[in-house]
Amino acid sequence: MRTGVVAVLLLCTAGARAQDVTVEELMRAQDDALRGASSTGTMTMRVKTARWERSLTMQSWSEGTEKTLVRILAPAKEKGTATLKVEGNIWNYLPKVDRTIKVPGSMMGGSWMGSHFTNDDLVREARYSEDFTCAFVEKPDGKTRDHWVIDCTPRPNAPVVWGRVRLAIRAVDKLADRIDYLDEKGARVRTLVFSEFTTLGGRKLARMMRMVPADKPDEFTEVHQDDLAFDVKLPADTFTLQALKK
Amino acid sequence: MGVLGLGRMAWRNLWRQVRRTLITVLSVAFGVFLAVLMTGLQDRNWEDVINTAARLGGGHVTLEHPDFRDKPSLSRTVHAPPALLAELAQQEHVVRVVQRISGQVMLSTTADSFGAGFIAYDPAREDESTLSLLEAVKQGARFATSADGGMVLGERLARNLGAELGSKVVYTVTDERGEIVSGLARVSGIMRTGAPSVDLGMCLLPLDAVRRVLGYAPDESTQVAVFLDTQRRAEDVVQALAGLAGRDVAVRTWRETQPDLVSIIKVKRAGMLFFEFLILVLCAAGIFNTLFVSVMERLREFGILTAIGFGPVRLFGMVMLESLWVGLLGLVAALGITAWPYHYLATTGWDLSAVYGTQNADIAGVGMSMVMHVGIYPDHAAVIAVSAVVATLLAGLYPAWRAGRVEPVEAIKLV
Incomplete structure (x- = not known):
């Protein structure tokens, strides 16, 4: 009961301020959730498809949105497999054969570690402001609507397959809790849902991220942030090919 | 007697x-x-x-980077300024000289992604007589200009990608510096040849649009295709062109570029x-x-x-x-x-x-x-x-x- 009241109060205050917030500010808030910060943490990725299901525990290091290193900790079979992302490029390291493979352009559409994310998703995510123009569809009114709904339409020549990307941003904390990817006919292709909003490493964020393809509603990929620390001091060579192999 | x-x-x-x-x-x-x-x-x-094969593959005589044949890559290019192209075109037996970029590309739509081969050509300089695939455009049309945002897809490739005329397709390639770059095209035509290798794995793109995505110079391409009035004179033409093209360009006949054939x-x-x-x-x-x-x-x-x-x-x-x-x-x-x-x-x-x-x-x-x-x-x-x-x-x-x-x-x- 008490929490309910608090929630309503929060909503009201957020709603009150919501009137003057611009799309740009909101979109920047999405980027800033991670940008500029160095971080390290562990996460668990669960992938379920029609045929199989698996779970991977990974450690991650990142600096802003341009540099990321992810290494698998468990299961033992895949331990040490790592992915390095620096700007638009991705390298995979396979410890079994001790090989580093740069993911070529022709493989960018391939699945990343068997999940419903593509390699392309990893590198493309950061460029919202460059490739899209965004506009409000709905604003929180302090009563029944507690989300900003923003439609982002790709710029005419932007290399983006989507017809439209629709974000639902919570009025409470300006964090997105749902992103729908639609094709040009307006049909939903996949949905990214965020949940378990908590404070982790001093920042408010969604702990759980779940990707569901629209044509296979029984399948999903879930990424759960187990722990996360921000503004950590990372060695200068963290995001190099040498570090990828360690 | x-x-x-x-x-x-x-x-x-x-x-x-x-x-x-x-x-x-x-x-x-x-x-x-x-x-x-x-x-x-x-x-x-x-x-x-x-x-x-010449109309599909690169002419009766092809000018390309010396290593392109063994290790095809979009980083192995040749520069052919307009003056050189004009000079090549004046040689005996030479009917037409065109620039093309060919390589591997990843095509993505909202439905799926597939790898394919691509040929980027200039519609102002080429037609069916130099690029046979253009005969196979059954639906829609080829793109109008070289800087156009159009693309022609193989029929089965289009079906696999869930693309139809007007659909958006993002193409992703690795550029000269090894960076992954993407461009956007809209399906302007669909081709059907009956040959699975084409229908399932080939697309055509506008030359200048691809140059822009790849960061190529305006005279840069992966090949210069030379078409002759008879393929039997290819050797002679190679002799004549080798001097013009310069040292770092290989001049090859179709015999070298199409060894399977x-x-x-x-x-x-x-x-x-x-x-x-x-x-x-x-x-x-x-x-x-x-x-x-x-x-x-x-x-x-x-x-x-x-x-x-x-x-x-x-x-x-x-x-x-x-x-x-x-x-x-x-x-x-x-x-x-x-x-x-x-x-x-x-x-x-x-x-x-x-x-x-x-x-x-x-x-x-x-x-x-x-x-x-x-x-x-x-x-x-x-x-x-x-x-x-x-x-x-x-x-x-x-x-x-x-x-x-x-x-x-x-x-x-x-x-």
Whole structure:
């Protein structure tokens, strides 16, 4: 009961301020959730498809949105497999054969570690402001609507397959809790849902991220942030090919 | 009596047995007829395949980075400023010179992603006569300009991508510096060739749009394709172009750029040569038979000729001249019986689509028309004519030798 009241109060205050917030500010808030910060943490990725299901525990290091290193900790079979992302490029390291493979352009559409994310998703995510123009569809009114709904339409020549990307941003904390990817006919292709909003490493964020393809509603990929620390001091060579192999 | 007299005598001898001579002449003619048509079909067929391959693959002569053949990559490019292109176009036998970028690309739509090969070309400089795939655009149209945001997709590739006319397709390639770059195109046309390699794995893109995505200079491409009026002069043209192109550019004929095709042609040609050799041997055996019988019948006559002073050499010569006449007459008759069918096959052609029940075939990834035409190379026709006469002469050797060895006393006794 008490929490309910608090929630309503929060909503009201957020709603009150919501009137003057611009799309740009909101979109920047999405980027800033991670940008500029160095971080390290562990996460668990669960992938379920029609045929199989698996779970991977990974450690991650990142600096802003341009540099990321992810290494698998468990299961033992895949331990040490790592992915390095620096700007638009991705390298995979396979410890079994001790090989580093740069993911070529022709493989960018391939699945990343068997999940419903593509390699392309990893590198493309950061460029919202460059490739899209965004506009409000709905604003929180302090009563029944507690989300900003923003439609982002790709710029005419932007290399983006989507017809439209629709974000639902919570009025409470300006964090997105749902992103729908639609094709040009307006049909939903996949949905990214965020949940378990908590404070982790001093920042408010969604702990759980779940990707569901629209044509296979029984399948999903879930990424759960187990722990996360921000503004950590990372060695200068963290995001190099040498570090990828360690 | 000189050679002329012997020749006249041989000619008259032939017409003492009109029916036999006609049959022999016809068998020579028929052999030549078969050989000419088969070689003509083959020559024309390979000429067409080579031209189609050139229109698909990079011209009869290709200018490219020296390492492009072994390690194709979008980082191995050649620069061809307009002045060089103009100079190349002025060379003898050169019909057209065009720049293209070809490589591997990943195509993505909301539905799926697939890898494919691509050819980026300039629609202002190329049409069906240089890029055969353009004939296959069945739905929509090719893009209008080189900077256009259009693309042509193979039919099955489009289906796999869930793309239709007007759909967005993002293409992703690795550029010169190894960076992954993407461009956007809208499907302007869909092509269907019947060849799975194209329908399932090929797309066409506008040249300047791809240059922009890849960060190429305006004169940069992965190949300069040179088209000739005849593929048989490719070697000569390479000689001429090599000097113009500069050191760091490799100038290659279609033989080097399409080695699969060369080896297929080699195998098929060898098979055809063997077949033609068989025809030759069969014809020669028939001629040998009739010539030998005619000699054996005339042994008594040869005996008398020897008795009145005809030497063995002249007898040998006379019979050889008879063979020569048969050979030459055979050629004339061959001309008579080959002319019309050849003309028909050269102009109208022979439609095999009913036989095979399909409109198109695929040879080494090159889509082929099912209407067979003939078009023999002049030197091949000359080889056939000469071999027919030589075979006739060879067939006449033993009978002639037998005629020269006649013993007058023995021969005259024969009745």
